[in-house]
Amino acid sequence: MIKKVLHVYKASGIRGVFRAVLRRFTPKRAECLPLCKKLLSNGVGLEIGGPSGVFQRSGILPIYSMINRLDNCNFSDQTTWEGTINEGMTFQYDVNRAPGRQYISEASDLQDIPSATYDFLLSSHVIEHVANPLQALSEWIRVLSNEGILILLVPHKEGTFDHKRPVTSFDHLIADVENNTKEDDRTHLPEILAFHDLERDPAAGSLETFKQRSEKNVENRCLHHHVFDTALTIRLLSHMNLQIHAIENALPFHIIAIAQKTPLGQLPDNQAFFDEEAEHRRRSPFVSDKHPLAQGEGLINHAS
Numbered sequence: 001m002i003k004k005v006l007h008v009y010k011a012s013g014i015r016g017v018f019r020a021v022l023r024r025f026t027p028k029r030a031e032c033l034p035l036c037k038k039l040l041s042n043g044v045g046l047e048i049g050g051p052s053g054v055f056q057r058s059g060i061l062p063i064y065s066m067i068n069r070l071d072n073c074n075f076s077d078q079t080t081w082e083g084t085i086n087e088g089m090t091f092q093y094d095v096n097r098a099p100g101r102q103y104i105s106e107a108s109d110l111q112d113i114p115s116a117t118y119d120f121l122l123s124s125h126v127i128e129h130v131a132n133p134l135q136a137l138s139e140w141i142r143v144l145s146n147e148g149i150l151i152l153l154v155p156h157k158e159g160t161f162d163h164k165r166p167v168t169s170f171d172h173l174i175a176d177v178e179n180n181t182k183e184d185d186r187t188h189l190p191e192i193l194a195f196h197d198l199e200r201d202p203a204a205g206s207l208e209t210f211k212q213r214s215e216k217n218v219e220n221r222c223l224h225h226h227v228f229d230t231a232l233t234i235r236l237l238s239h240m241n242l243q244i245h246a247i248e249n250a251l252p253f254h255i256i257a258i259a260q261k262t263p264l265g266q267l268p269d270n271q272a273f274f275d276e277e278a279e280h281r282r283r284s285p286f287v288s289d290k291h292p293l294a295q296g297e298g299l300i301n302h303a304s
Helices: 002-025 033-040 133-142 170-178 189-195 207-214 230-239 279-283
Strands: 044-048 069-074 088-091 100-104 118-124 144-155 242-250 254-261
Touching: 033 118, 033 144, 033 242, 033 254, 069 088, 133 144, 133 170, 133 230, 144 230, 170 230, 189 207, 230 242, 230 254, 242 279
Parallel strands: 044 069, 044 118, 069 100, 118 144
Antiparallel strands: 088 100, 144 254, 242 254
């Protein structure tokens, strides 16, 4: 370390040393942050889950500090991540902002929130915990205003404890809607117990402890029902008639998507994101993103 400091000092002087230290301790920001700032500034939003570290001032996408107000929805008044949650004006997401309204409701059933209420919606690493992702997205889109914005972060399987599991098929997600799958669904439990990489999930404890926790998932919501890569995420958003503005991949396991609600009767034009030479594919740190999309992964399914 001392040799590196001396090398920088000889090359660039004391200012160079200060710049190097600043780069080392300043968190890497997502490249889509300026777009988020443009789309979200002064807006009123809803976050599903959270508060999320990625959106805080020290995160890769520090959205909290640039918005007007943010409300929140969590599935229970007791969660593994936040502890006790109280409804009302209690959602503290930023030290310099007044608390937002806290809802207790399922992510796939926002019955207490009127349609077209919010300018934007945030969700970081939530949709994989939801048993019926398309139903959840339908509700998230419903509460967005016309041309409202969705900021969605999804875990890429390669960077998580899901890396041994297959990516969930799109047909399965459609079947969840058709079967009206609820949060007590245990379809994926055998696969999870067989392939969950406990070495990448030390908080889960031993296999027996993990099994006991997993069997109570309807209470704790710790399981990842579904497994995502970037291609599936893009198809999911296109199916829901969302216009994608940006797709970005970031280590250790983030898929970052910025999408917009389209006017009624208008279909999105997302073909560029399905292209084998798409920029996000070339720049992704995840190996599977660089492979050609499987046949049939094009823009063939849209919400009716």
